Amino acid sequence: MTKTRTVRFLQAVASMLLLAAVWQILSYTLPPFLFPPVPAIMSRTVEILVTGSLLADVLLTAGRIFAGLLGAFVFGAVLAIIIVQSRTIENFVTPVLTFFQGIPALSWVVFAIIWFNGIEFRVLFIMVMTTLPAFTFQILDALRSMSKDLYEMTMSFRPSKLKLLRYLLIPTIVPGILTAWKVNLGNAARVVVVAELVGATGGVGYELLRQQQLFDMAGAMAWTLQLVLFVLIAQQTINAIEAWALRYRAVSERAM
Amino acid sequence: MMTAKVQITAAPTIGDASTMSGTEPVIRFKDVSKVFQRHDGRGDFVAVDKLSFEIARGEIVAVLGKTGCGKSTMFNIVAGLTEPTSGTATVVGHDPFREFDFFRGKIGIVFQGDRLMPWRTALANVLLGLQILDADPKDSEATARRWLERLGLGGHENDYPHALSGGMRQRVSISRAFAVNPDILLCDEPFSALDEMTARDLRAEFVRLVRQNNKTAIFITHQINEAMEIGDRVMVFHRPARIAYETRLSRDMTPEQRRKVQEDIMRVLSAAPEDAQRSE
Numbered sequence: 251m252t253k254t255r256t257v258r259f260l261q262a263v264a265s266m267l268l269l270a271a272v273w274q275i276l277s278y279t280l281p282p283f284l285f286p287p288v289p290a291i292m293s294r295t296v297e298i299l300v301t302g303s304l305l306a307d308v309l310l311t312a313g314r315i316f317a318g319l320l321g322a323f324v325f326g327a328v329l330a331i332i333i334v335q336s337r338t339i340e341n342f343v344t345p346v347l348t349f350f351q352g353i354p355a356l357s358w359v360v361f362a363i364i365w366f367n368g369i370e371f372r373v374l375f376i377m378v379m380t381t382l383p384a385f386t387f388q389i390l391d392a393l394r395s396m397s398k399d400l401y402e403m404t405m406s407f408r409p410s411k412l413k414l415l416r417y418l419l420i421p422t423i424v425p426g427i428l429t430a431w432k433v434n435l436g437n438a439a440r441v442v443v444v445a446e447l448v449g450a451t452g453g454v455g456y457e458l459l460r461q462q463q464l465f466d467m468a469g470a471m472a473w474t475l476q477l478v479l480f481v482l483i484a485q486q487t488i489n490a491i492e493a494w495a496l497r498y499r500a501v502s503e504r505a506m
Numbered sequence: 507m508m509t510a511k512v513q514i515t516a517a518p519t520i521g522d523a524s525t526m527s528g529t530e531p532v533i534r535f536k537d538v539s540k541v542f543q544r545h546d547g548r549g550d551f552v553a554v555d556k557l558s559f560e561i562a563r564g565e566i567v568a569v570l571g572k573t574g575c576g577k578s579t580m581f582n583i584v585a586g587l588t589e590p591t592s593g594t595a596t597v598v599g600h601d602p603f604r605e606f607d608f609f610r611g612k613i614g615i616v617f618q619g620d621r622l623m624p625w626r627t628a629l630a631n632v633l634l635g636l637q638i639l640d641a642d643p644k645d646s647e648a649t650a651r652r653w654l655e656r657l658g659l660g661g662h663e664n665d666y667p668h669a670l671s672g673g674m675r676q677r678v679s680i681s682r683a684f685a686v687n688p689d690i691l692l693c694d695e696p697f698s699a700l701d702e703m704t705a706r707d708l709r710a711e712f713v714r715l716v717r718q719n720n721k722t723a724i725f726i727t728h729q730i731n732e733a734m735e736i737g738d739r740v741m742v743f744h745r746p747a748r749i750a751y752e753t754r755l756s757r758d759m760t761p762e763q764r765r766k767v768q769e770d771i772m773r774v775l776s777a778a779p780e781d782a783q784r785s786e
Contacts, residue, residue: 418623
């Protein structure tokens, strides 16, 4: 770890410790059902992580997030590739995606409950519909930013479509795809909780609903922290993939 | 305005008409025109106007012309990247646009910029063409390394383009073009972005490689000196692309003869209509 990175890490830890300290101070003055002490929250958090049945709920939510993002990514990539080839298709598809982008996540939850029976399909549908427009537009942007010079150069070797995809298209859009995953991960984590809160019988959202019914603030915080932890781990994983995939970039360019 | 084709035989020539007549020309343009539709709806734009020429095997032809004279459009037609609107363009007797796959590995291009893929190392960039041609990976790597070594880039195989200088990057792009062992090389102002010293070294290296490997080459340039240094023949284009002047060159030419040719080229170029808009 470089000196700058160490300093940045220590600053991040210090800010989180400060937040925990403020919470702890509030817990001394306010009732514990409103602001439970930090050690109580931490102990519940650890309990979830070490208890198989509880951890299963966390993993279920993580799986739903991943499946939803993967579905939206695949659909989005296909849509983007179709759109980029025809202005007419773009004129038809773009307004629909923009319209979808304006629909609140909660509305998709309601639609899914009315339209479908299976819980997993409902969640998947909600996840895909809420993240699809962003994925499509981001991949579309990445495709459009493809260098005409590199395209001509590659075409001069007369590649098959598959080779063009492998040697030019995919490497060109990788940075855009990684950005899209990073942006959509946070959105997906928020949406999945809403979906599980209303229409599921397991997962972090469902557990949060239970904590609300039990008026258990420590439990609510512990389950929230599970989700935050998952997002942080996923973000770091994407960052690591990004650092590896974009290792060709100059250090200064990557830092931007 | 000078538009008539002028034929000057300044000196004994390399690959003159007598040597060409016995063999089928490698590149042949017959009344080739290319018309583009303007995006603003102001009618059509003629980039190439009934262009005819032939290039024999092993010949290096330098093409000179002002910006926007249609040199690059002609270049793209030979490369098979653009289809002519009318006329016939053939390369080794085949249509480079319609018979796209036939030319896989037969035409190598060195572009104005290096056009290296930033995510590939120098070695991987040279390997690109060979990978597209499905060449044996082991042989390909040996070939790519050999070309890099030959162009003075030994030890830089694993460097990414951002870590290389402009001259080194252009050397990688020349290696990439030569690595597939094409019969025909097309070069679009490949050294224009480089400093004079580097450009001079690369020019000399380029000519040596083309001659050693018996390639046929079209070399587009803005510089008269470069055209005369490289070409067996120099063609000067007026806009829309048509030959306004053509001459064969020889290494046996006296300085006086070369100066005379240079003056003629300058006269033809200065008589070319000013660039109203770019066609390329």
